[in-house]
Amino acid sequence: MDRKDFLNSIGMSAAAFALINCVGCKKSDTSSSTGTTGPTGVNFSLDLSLAANAALINNGGSLVSNGVIVAKTKTGSYIAVQQSCTHESYTLSYQSANSRFYCPNHGATFSENGAVNNGPATRALTVYNTQLIGTTLKIYS
Template sequence: MDRKEFLSAIGVSAAAFTVMNCLACSKGSNPGSSNSVNGPTGVDFTLDLTTSANSALLANGGYLAQNNIIIAKTTAGAYIAVQQSCTHENYPLVYQGNSKQFYCNNHGSAFTEAGVVKNSPASHNLTVYNTTLTGTSLRIYS
């Protein structure tokens, strides 16, 4: 007896069996839908702005990601740092200097330069880190 014959024998059509399978496998298929995601804790590192790897931070509006944190230089020339992960479903954010925001390309959430939710679906603000520039060394810390 094959699968079709078995299902027929117990009174379940192949279509009904497929629907049951889909219902069963859809459970938990959207694991991060309502999670808030916090940024790293205990952060303390320094970037050397003279190295080419960090040159994006020399231009106003430039940014880079390091240690799961986005470090950006605003169009006004200030250094800011926030968690890299979107608080909606953990997707990596980008910095958009001209719009003065951090943006998630996954579902369109946006956050101000202070890490405050500007556009949903995210409902939790970003973790913000301190920055201190000493000469050409930029320290990012909790």
């Protein structure tokens, strides 16, 4: 085997090895979109008199339940949106001081009504209805 053939065979072997490894790590179409949409059929209640839900007593507080971020805004309204970013499904946080939802992965931000304020996300968050009856907060689609 001459030098040209040897280098050619090594190059092809390395390329084949890299291709096999890349294919094994590639996200499938279904996994890349999983979690970028909010849960459907949402219907649950939170008892605000329980210690586990105490974050929702004060304005600016939030918690996560059933794939939904539930928050009490600075003005005292209850809001609920999907927990995952519509860009790549990373977990969002509620930033009450800025009245927004924030994705720490790529910096996407969403308004309290779910609209995209800053990309790379291009799709709004799924927003859920809230209803306070006594000390029970109902969250539903």
